[in-house]
Each structure stands twice: as C-alpha cells, then as structure tokens.
Amino acid sequence: MPSPSGENPWSIPENDRLSERDFGRIAELIxxxxxxxxxxxxxxMVEGRLRKRVRGLGHQSLADYCRFLFDGHGLTSELVxxxxxxxxxxxxxxxxxTHFVALEEKIVPALLERHASPEPRIKLWSAACSNGAEVYTIAMVMAEIAAxxxxxxxxxxxxDISTEMLEYAAQAIYPVAMVEPVPTALRNRYLMQGRAPSRRSEVRIVPELRNTACFARLNLMDTRYTIDRDVDVIFLRxxxxxxxxxxxxxxVSRLVGHLRPGGFLILGHSESMIGSNLNLRxxxxxxxxxx
Incomplete structure (x- = not known):
C-alpha cells in the first residue's frame, strides 16, 4: 500500500526511514x-515530505539528514x-x-459605518494564508465592494510560516482546476488565462488585484507579531x-490585540468555540x- 506521500514503503531502505528517536525529535521541533x-x-507523511529536501542537499538518507540536523548543527540553516x-x-x-457573504453583507457595511474618513481604508489580514487562495478571494470580494x-x-x-507557500502566493499563478470555485463573473474580471502552450492549464491573478495584496513570513507561535494594531478584519481559518x-x-488572544475596536475575527467553522472563550461578540x- 502506498504511503500518504505516494511512495511504496516496501521499497524504501531501512536507513531511509525515520527512527522512532528521529521522528520524536522532529515532532518536538515542529x-x-x-x-x-x-x-x-x-x-x-513526514518521511515522504522530507525526502525531497534530503536528496536536494545530497544526503544519503533520512538518517544522515537527521544527524546533520541534530548532531551537526544543521538546524541553524535548515529549520525554515x-x-x-x-x-x-x-x-x-x-x-x-458563507464567510465571504458575511464579509460583503455584514462586516464591510459595519466597518464603513464606523470609519469617519470620507475615503475609508479597510485593512484585512489572512494570518495563515498558505498559497494565497484566501488572500485573493478576499481581494476579489473587496474589489467588488469597492466598485x-x-x-x-x-x-x-x-x-504564513512557510516561505515556499509565500513565494507561490506572490506569483499568483494557479492551476485552472483550482479556481473552479470562483464565480464565472469574477473569473472573467480577475483571472488571466495563460497564452503560451505550456501555460494553457494555468491562470494568474490580474495585476490590479495583485497590487492590493502583500505577503510576509510570520510564525503564529511568536509571542509578538510585527503587524499593525489597527486591522479591520483577520481571517484565521x-x-x-x-x-x-x-x-x-x-x-487568538494575540490576534485580537491587532484588531481595531469594532474589528472582526473570522475562524474556521470547526473552531468557533475557541472564539467564544474570549471577550468577543x-x-x-x-x-x-x-x-
């Protein structure tokens, strides 16, 4: 039976697997x-994902890589x-x-009522943005409202904590199949089809929408976040x-500290009880x- 990474575990040499001790050390590190x-x-899953990095660095096996990490001071350069x-x-x-319906119908109208400026600026933060799909979804909805x-x-x-995902997000290029949930009208306005034969199966977010977004690395485990404290809407789903x-x-407590009074925190539906424990409405x- 293939592993979660798609490899056949029966064909993997024993020294190219994580020992119980090495897996424990990686689990503790993460x-x-x-x-x-x-x-x-x-x-x-961890074995499968690490093998690509192991081979890229020229190590012979996972065991060799773990010796480099934990016994050879490799963590200084390898932790990220x-x-x-x-x-x-x-x-x-x-x-x-439903969160994007709420953003359009409830959240933004409430924010506009509170903003005294004749030219209001709404700041939104996707606090674990992964490949940027959430960021550009937010941007599409906001662009429609701004129109x-x-x-x-x-x-x-x-x-996001992943530098690899942040680079992907900044490129804003996605497989056509991935953007199927985007309504047709928004696809026509905010997505460009690849023209080169090798790019026909891809789309890219239009420059006007990319210009409304920026990306930075942030570890949610940090005790302080170098983010403005007047954010209007935070997504952490x-x-x-x-x-x-x-x-x-x-x-969640740290994130709330970066919301302006009247700002909104949006969690995943399965996480709503976490927000209920704080002084939020x-x-x-x-x-x-x-x-």
Missing part, C-alpha cells in the same frame, strides 16, 4: 517552533526548510463561502485545529467582533 502536533500516525516541508498547506478559493463605493480603499496582508488548546487561546457563524 511542536516547539510551529505549534503543530505530529502524532506517530504522521510518521510516513524543515517547517516548510512538514506543515500542511490546504486551502481553496472561496472555502467556507460600488467609489472612495473605498483596501489592502490585504497574507502571512482551519489552522487552530492543529494546535493544543493553550496555544489556540494564546494565538459573535455576529455570524465563526465570525466575532471586538468591542
């Missing part, structure tokens, strides 16, 4: 630096790459679409499920407002 739990059931390899980056355009409010300006910040309860509450499923 837990400490990324807050992500890696139970023993994830061992084959280990995190990139192991972290899960699952996201889609218009995932949990009806001539003086409205907005910007979307995407942060389907990430907290990978954290321990205490970490969940600490991360729930205004829609998994959508909370700071008083």
């Amino acid at each position: 837990g400490e630096h990324a807050g992500i739990k890696l139970p023993p059931t994830k061992r084959l 790459h280990v995190i990139d390899a192991v972290t899960t980056n699952k996201t889609d355009f218009f995932r949990e679409p 009806r409010h001539r003086h409205l300006r907005f910007s979307v910040l995407g942060t 389907n990430v907290l499920i990978y954290f321990e309860k205490a970490t969940q509450e600490a991360v 729930q205004v829609a499923p998994a959508v909370f407002q700071k008083s």
Whole structure:
C-alpha cells in the first residue's frame, strides 16, 4: 500500500526511514517552533515530505539528514526548510463561502459605518494564508465592494510560516482546476488565462488585484507579531485545529490585540468555540467582533 506521500514503503531502505528517536525529535521541533502536533500516525507523511529536501542537499538518507540536523548543527540553516516541508498547506478559493457573504453583507457595511474618513481604508489580514487562495478571494470580494463605493480603499496582508507557500502566493499563478470555485463573473474580471502552450492549464491573478495584496513570513507561535494594531478584519481559518488548546487561546488572544475596536475575527467553522472563550461578540457563524 502506498504511503500518504505516494511512495511504496516496501521499497524504501531501512536507513531511509525515520527512527522512532528521529521522528520524536522532529515532532518536538515542529511542536516547539510551529505549534503543530505530529502524532506517530504522521510518521510516513513526514518521511515522504522530507525526502525531497534530503536528496536536494545530497544526503544519503533520512538518517544522515537527521544527524546533520541534530548532531551537526544543521538546524541553524535548515529549520525554515524543515517547517516548510512538514506543515500542511490546504486551502481553496472561496472555502467556507458563507464567510465571504458575511464579509460583503455584514462586516464591510459595519466597518464603513464606523470609519469617519470620507475615503475609508479597510485593512484585512489572512494570518495563515498558505498559497494565497484566501488572500485573493478576499481581494476579489473587496474589489467588488469597492466598485460600488467609489472612495473605498483596501489592502490585504497574507502571512504564513512557510516561505515556499509565500513565494507561490506572490506569483499568483494557479492551476485552472483550482479556481473552479470562483464565480464565472469574477473569473472573467480577475483571472488571466495563460497564452503560451505550456501555460494553457494555468491562470494568474490580474495585476490590479495583485497590487492590493502583500505577503510576509510570520510564525503564529511568536509571542509578538510585527503587524499593525489597527486591522479591520483577520481571517484565521482551519489552522487552530492543529494546535493544543493553550496555544489556540494564546494565538487568538494575540490576534485580537491587532484588531481595531469594532474589528472582526473570522475562524474556521470547526473552531468557533475557541472564539467564544474570549471577550468577543459573535455576529455570524465563526465570525466575532471586538468591542
């Protein structure tokens, strides 16, 4: 039976597998630096994801790579790459679409009422943006709203722990199949079809929309975030499920500190109880407002 990485575990040499000790050390490392739990059931997945990095560096096996990491002081240069390899980056355009309906129909109107400026600027933050699909979904919705409010300006910040995903997001190039959830009218306005024969199966976000977004690396496990404290809307969806309860509450508390009064925090539907533990007012499923 193939492993989660698509490899046949019967064909893998024993020294190219993670020993119990090495897997434990990697799991502890990821837990400490990324807050992500890696139970023993994830061992084959971790092996498969690390092998590409191992081969790229010219190491003979996973065992050799782990000696380099933990006994040869390799973590100084490799920690970011280990995190990139192991972290899960699952996201889609218009995932949990009711949140984007709420953004258009409830959240932005409420924010516009509070903004005193004749030229309001709304700041939105996707705090675990992965490959950027959420950032550009937010940008599409906001661009549609801005088209009806001539003086409205907005910007979307995407942060993630994975440098590889941030580079992907900044490129803003996606397989055609991935953008199927995007409504046809928005596809026509905000996506460009590749013209070269090798690019026919890809689309790219139009420059006007890319210019509303920026990306930066941020580890949610950091005790302080170098982000403005007047953000209007923060999205953090389907990430907290990978954290321990205490970490969940600490991360959400830090995020709320970056919301302006009246700002909104949007969690994944399966994570809504986490927001209920804070001094926030729930205004829609998994959508909370700071008083």
